[in-house]
Amino acid sequence: MRDMRTERVKAARWFALGPSRERRGMAAAEAAAPAVLGLLLGLLALGPALGPGFVLRYDMVFVPDPPLTLPGQGFPRAVPSDLVVALLSRVVPEQVVQKAILLGIFVLAASGAAALVPSGRLGPRLAAAAFYAWNAYLAQRFLLGQWALLLGVAGLPWAVRAAALGGRLRLVAALLPAAVGGFQAMLVSAPAVLATAATARPRGSAPALGPVSSRVRATGEAALILGGLSLPWLVPALLSGATTDPAGVDAFAARADGPFGVLGSLLGLGGIWNAHATVPGQGSWWSGGVRLVLAAVAVWGFVRLRRRDAPPYWTGLAVAAGAGLVIACLGVFAPGLVKALIVEWPGFGPIRDGQLHLAPFALLQAVGLASAVMGPAPAPVAPRPASWITGAVAVVAPVLVLPTFALGAFGRLAAVDYPDEWRRVQAIVNADPAPGALLSLPWGAHRAFRWNGGRVILDPATKAFARRVIWNDELLVGLPGGGRIRVAAEDPLVVRAATVLRGRPEGRAAALARLGVRYVLEHPGENVFAGGVTVFHGRELRLVRLDPPS
Structure with a gap:
């Protein structure tokens, strides 16, 4: 019981x-x-x-x-x-x-x-x-x-x-x-x-x-x-x-x-x-x-x-x-x-x-x-x-x-991969122990790459390198009725670099070197940068090393 x-x-x-x-x-x-x-x-x-x-x-x-x-x-x-x-x-x-x-x-x-x-x-x-x-x-x-x-x-x-x-x-x-x-x-x-x-x-x-x-x-x-x-x-x-x-x-x-x-x-x-x-x-x-x-x-x-x-x-x-x-x-x-x-x-x-x-x-x-x-x-x-x-x-x-x-x-959002050139340039720059900044060209904040489906993005160079990157943070914003508004750059160093880039092409390399620039990264076929030593040249990117200032 x-x-x-x-x-x-x-x-x-x-x-x-x-x-x-x-x-x-x-x-x-x-x-x-x-x-x-x-x-x-x-x-x-x-x-x-x-x-x-x-x-x-x-x-x-x-x-x-x-x-x-x-x-x-x-x-x-x-x-x-x-x-x-x-x-x-x-x-x-x-x-x-x-x-x-x-x-x-x-x-x-x-x-x-x-x-x-x-x-x-x-x-x-x-x-x-x-x-x-x-x-x-x-x-x-x-x-x-x-x-x-x-x-x-x-x-x-x-x-x-x-x-x-x-x-x-x-x-x-x-x-x-x-x-x-x-x-x-x-x-x-x-x-x-x-x-x-x-x-x-x-x-x-x-x-x-x-x-x-x-x-x-x-x-x-x-x-x-x-x-x-x-x-x-x-x-x-x-x-x-x-x-x-x-x-x-x-x-x-x-x-x-x-x-x-x-x-x-x-x-x-x-x-x-x-x-x-x-x-x-x-x-x-x-x-x-x-x-x-x-x-x-x-x-x-x-x-x-x-x-x-x-x-x-x-x-x-x-x-x-x-x-x-x-x-x-x-x-x-x-x-x-x-x-x-x-x-x-x-x-x-x-x-x-x-x-x-x-x-x-x-x-x-x-x-x-x-x-x-x-x-x-x-x-x-x-x-x-x-x-x-x-x-x-x-x-x-x-x-x-x-x-x-x-x-x-x-x-409008999709996943893509970077071309191999970006990794190769990144490896070259980041392996260099010498000090100095990298200048990114063309002189604009945004890019529209074919490999990214033409989508506009902020220049990836601003994120990829273990050194100071100088890029143009000036913005051009379109208006609904036409026309554009120019918003001036915020970085004082960008203003000085822009002045150099507006100067004579034959003197740019030396002037940028005096600003502390070690490398210039550009896209071939756009505005070819004169001066310096080309250390990488591909279909997407060209990397130029500048001589230190004398």
Whole structure:
């Protein structure tokens, strides 16, 4: 009899534990679902770009065997992102590093947006994940090749969450993606983090301090953390002597990419200054109209959160999103003010590209869309079928609005490999222990190689060599109505090199050598450089070594 009772007790325990384990398994699956959705969206967006080779487009330049180099002269835009890539490439192949970073952006963005949703239901969390990992802002910045910026954008939800919860180590960890991305990534993260820290009392703060004192303390700690993580690029920037041309305000101002003007484009998270960074069909009435409708629903949903049970980050994110939208409009509606600020202090230069600052507004819309999916009251334990349908529509809506972001934006992103000549020239230059810079010709910032399908990219020479590379960082930006704006170079050494190149051809080699140039790299058949010793000559590249100055 006792044995029978024992068996019944064991059976009861087993049946009691069974559902509990099942629930735990389902909870783990639901927790991982946003990250899995982000991975699937990344696979869909990149498509052919995940094949063998490097994805090269505008600022997205990865090179084979990247050197471990410290920041050179000029504004350190690729610090410390290039160094981190070089370190990772010592362990994992460079192509794998790039693919992992690009996919990681989607995973981090989707999972972070879902983590901010104040609901335990999966539908709203997936809606936020899908919207934040697939929108016009992310697509345009991706097609501009700004992967380092997007690391900060992807980590922004985690940084906002950390600032709301409190805890120094939590905030440091959440800001690591932005710290790796560098100045632009930290630029979009700082306003949201500081505003959240200033308006949300961190959990675990000392009651004796009072709400105001605890917020001041939290804001100060957040500012110190942001400043400390920014030192790798902030110190070189302050020492670079780089200048900012006010003409960049007109060149980089937001532009209409649809039928509803500049403001309508910005509200729909578009409006980037480069027309070649828009996805196919983005300017249609369908795409622009639905994006505006989604934006209206999302903003309404976010405001609705305030009336329910506002999460601690609500005010901070609202302030950061509003400020970002205002900055995005300044270059269009008040360009004189921005130019005056830049003339007063070149440090105001980052606000030239106003559309860049829409990242917090994109996050606000993602959370607001999730709020709209939640329903009018605290969610029941078992959602109604209608709520599942609403959630499913909200998940697929971003993809349906911008379907041509898929498959590498219909061929705009693809994987290619460098011709062998690039590796041979890289080996020659990097094996030379003699000091001196490398001058890259033709004298322009961007290239369009046949082997890259004619896609425009930043000169790969800027990343490939373990020595200072002098390249023309002057930009020519086309205007919608025709004409071009010239944005002056920022690097003082570039200005001096440009003066030499405008001089007499027979004296260029000696003059460049006096500037500290050791090598000149050019493309044969364009402007043949006279002087020096040709150490490599191929179909793609010609490398010239200059004699040291006498």
